Amino acid sequence: MAVEGAVLCKDLDLYNCIQCGKCTGGCPVSIRSSLNPRRLIYEALMGERFNPIERTEIWECTTCATCAERCPKNVRPYEVVLELRSNVIESGRVKPAVRDALESTFMHGNPWGRVREKRSEWMGDLKVTILKEGDKTDLLYFVCCTAAYDPRIQELAKSMVTVLDKTGVDFAVLGNAESCCANEMNELGEKGLFEMAQENNRELFDKYRFPSMMTTSPHCFHAFKNEYSDITFDIMHYTQFLSRMIEDDKLTFKGAIAKKVTYHDPCFLGKQNKIFDEPRHILQSIPGVEYLEMDRSRERSLCCEGGGGRMWMESESTEERLAEIRVKDAVAMGADVLATACPFCLLTLEDAVKTTGNEEKIQVRDIVELLVEVV
Amino acid sequence: MDIIVCVKRVPETSESDVKIDPSGVCIVQEGLVFNINEADNYALEEALLIKEKQGGTVTLVTMGAKASDDTLRMGLAKGADTAIRLDDPAFAGSDGIVTARILASAIKGLTFDLILTGCIASDDWASVVGPALAEMLGIPHATMVTKAELKDGSAQVSRELEGGLLEVLDMKLPAVLTIQTGINEPRYASIMGIAKASKKEIALKGLGDLGLEEDQVGKKGSKTTIEKLTLPVQEKMAELIPGAPEEAAEKLSGILKERGLV
Numbered sequence: 001m002a003v004e005g006a007v008l009c010k011d012l013d014l015y016n017c018i019q020c021g022k023c024t025g026g027c028p029v030s031i032r033s034s035l036n037p038r039r040l041i042y043e044a045l046m047g048e049r050f051n052p053i054e055r056t057e058i059w060e061c062t063t064c065a066t067c068a069e070r071c072p073k074n075v076r077p078y079e080v081v082l083e084l085r086s087n088v089i090e091s092g093r094v095k096p097a098v099r100d101a102l103e104s105t106f107m108h109g110n111p112w113g114r115v116r117e118k119r120s121e122w123m124g125d126l127k128v129t130i131l132k133e134g135d136k137t138d139l140l141y142f143v144c145c146t147a148a149y150d151p152r153i154q155e156l157a158k159s160m161v162t163v164l165d166k167t168g169v170d171f172a173v174l175g176n177a178e179s180c181c182a183n184e185m186n187e188l189g190e191k192g193l194f195e196m197a198q199e200n201n202r203e204l205f206d207k208y209r210f211p212s213m214m215t216t217s218p219h220c221f222h223a224f225k226n227e228y229s230d231i232t233f234d235i236m237h238y239t240q241f242l243s244r245m246i247e248d249d250k251l252t253f254k255g256a257i258a259k260k261v262t263y264h265d266p267c268f269l270g271k272q273n274k275i276f277d278e279p280r281h282i283l284q285s286i287p288g289v290e291y292l293e294m295d296r297s298r299e300r301s302l303c304c305e306g307g308g309g310r311m312w313m314e315s316e317s318t319e320e321r322l323a324e325i326r327v328k329d330a331v332a333m334g335a336d337v338l339a340t341a342c343p344f345c346l347l348t349l350e351d352a353v354k355t356t357g358n359e360e361k362i363q364v365r366d367i368v369e370l371l372v373e374v375v
Numbered sequence: 376m377d378i379i380v381c382v383k384r385v386p387e388t389s390e391s392d393v394k395i396d397p398s399g400v401c402i403v404q405e406g407l408v409f410n411i412n413e414a415d416n417y418a419l420e421e422a423l424l425i426k427e428k429q430g431g432t433v434t435l436v437t438m439g440a441k442a443s444d445d446t447l448r449m450g451l452a453k454g455a456d457t458a459i460r461l462d463d464p465a466f467a468g469s470d471g472i473v474t475a476r477i478l479a480s481a482i483k484g485l486t487f488d489l490i491l492t493g494c495i496a497s498d499d500w501a502s503v504v505g506p507a508l509a510e511m512l513g514i515p516h517a518t519m520v521t522k523a524e525l526k527d528g529s530a531q532v533s534r535e536l537e538g539g540l541l542e543v544l545d546m547k548l549p550a551v552l553t554i555q556t557g558i559n560e561p562r563y564a565s566i567m568g569i570a571k572a573s574k575k576e577i578a579l580k581g582l583g584d585l586g587l588e589e590d591q592v593g594k595k596g597s598k599t600t601i602e603k604l605t606l607p608v609q610e611k612m613a614e615l616i617p618g619a620p621e622e623a624a625e626k627l628s629g630i631l632k633e634r635g636l637v
Contacts, residue, residue: 030538089563090565090567090568091452091562092562092563092564092565093563094562096560096564097561098563099562102563103410103563106566107387107408107410108408110577114390115390115391115408116388117391117392117406117407118390125609151596190565190566191566191567192566192567192568192569192570193565193566195566196566
């Protein structure tokens with residue numbers, strides 16, 4: 001199934017492109033793969049016909065949106081990648097791990113192949129209010145599939161609940177009714193599955209009464225804030241909420257973390273949604289923390305390669321992984337802790353600590369895991 | 376190459392806690408997620424690959440209630456041409472032989488070169504339907520097929536035996552092949568694809584349409600009945616192998632070899 005360049009140009013406003021190359025220049029994976037956003041647009045502008053199945057480089061994209069961020073003409077080059085991905089999705093010839101993640105999301109409401117009835121097992125002995133239909137809460141905590149099922153990320157959800165208890169806010173979770181936001185399915189190009197998830201989630205949210213929602217993951221936050229339509233509640237990433245709690249003195253500190261801490265801006269929190277200050281505010285409020293700023297920080301943060309469906313795809317490249325570069329930079333700065341605020345970043349960076357042999361030198365922690373130690 | 380693929384809708388129970396229904400002869404279905412039987416999915420993919428390479432048609436046949444339409448639509452979305460669902464209250468309680476009888480009565484009127492189906496169903500693990508179907512249709516069959524090369528009127532198939540051995544057979548077509556998992560990598564059926572496939576008609580046939588009598592189907596026609604379903608007794612056993620890593624590794628590899636696990 002071919003995709004016509006001319007159709008892409010029309011649908012994605014590619015005629016605005018001046019071929020300056022800032023997109024490819026800024027693309028984090030372009031240094032370790034053959035992904036070239038500028039060339040994709042060039043081919044479209046020349047009216048070429050794409051055969052997406054042959055364009056294996058489109059699966060390297062992490063949808064970090066650096067290309068869109070840097071484009072001086074407001075073109076969104078990664079949308080070309082998404083269109084080509086959609087075409088491959090419709091043909092059904094996707095890699096088995098991607099197929100399994102998509103099918104699992106459809107059948108079980110999470111991409112990890114786990115059953116819905118075990119979605120709340122992360123709670124263990126913690127007392128967490130699970131909303132029933134018609135119930136009301138001030139703050140709905142949207143846990144995220146990865147936090148619900150991945151043993152490492154379950155620690156984040158547990159820490160989050162403990163910290164939220166300390167703020168005194170009235171909060172609750174959806175329990176087993178919670179289903180994948182499907183952001184990654186959208187980024188993989190499965191538009192139909194994303195639409196279906198969006199419809200189901202909106203119907204689900206309508207069954208409860210909550211003015212605000214807070215997410216563990218920047219990906220869920222991004223989906224609800226930017227991709228879902230007709231959202232009736234106020235949506236926040238947890239760093240926004242907890243930063244405000246610290247400002248309002250609802251969270252106080254009774255301990256210290258005497259460590260050098262640096263922060264990796266997740267692409268979906270930082271680049272895509274401009275949330276840079278709140279995570280830093282939280283870290284810099286923790287007593288004892290000596291906060292170090294990475295050179296590639298904020299909009300220049302180096303993508304960890306966890307987004308854009310990459311959690312289910314291995315890159316074809318044998319070059320050094322971006323997460324490994326990131327970890328090495330943090331170690332070279334003398335940081336004891338590499339903090340982040342995204343489950344995918346945490347998993348990829350932690351893996352990189354192991355593969356670069358830096359387990360004795362640095363730890364990767366989510367901001368909430370640091371907070372829970374001292375509130 | 377006109378291919379018929381027999382598929383079954385089964386519950387996904389790899390991680391679910393399966394509960395026995397109060398009747399004692401079936402499981403509680405509430406809360407379970409259903410999908411195409413895994414081996415049937417490989418059979419479907421194999422049929423689609425053959426169709427792509429050699430042309431022809433793929434017809435899906437299933438015996439099941441309305442919910443089985445979901446399974447058929449998924450198959451149509453992947454590229455099957457037509458689908459037939461066999462359903463009748465009289466079919467309830469059918470064992471494998473009866474299921475084969477019902478499928479055979481639907482299939483015998485069709486033109487086909489090949490029938491593919493999964494080698495085993497992940498709910499009852501019986502492996503009965505494939506061979507029984509072939510016998511009832513009076514055609515040869517091969518089970519646990521891991522490779523099939525098809526020519527006009529004949530096929531060379533590889534069957535999986537114990538210990539990694541493969542048996543290679545030359546067969547005349549038409550034939551029934553029951554497909555082993557792993558023969559290929561099944562494709563994905565997108566949500567939009569499945570929605571589009573909903574427009575294709577699914578033919579529905581009951582007892583009367585198939586020319587069968589009530590005493591030939593359901594519990595009445597079955598030679599086997601389920602008397603009781605029980606969960607296995609859960610036991611725990613863990614052998615801790617002491618010693619330094621090299622010692623323990625040697626002991627462990629001895630145990631694995633002894634038990635024929637490597």
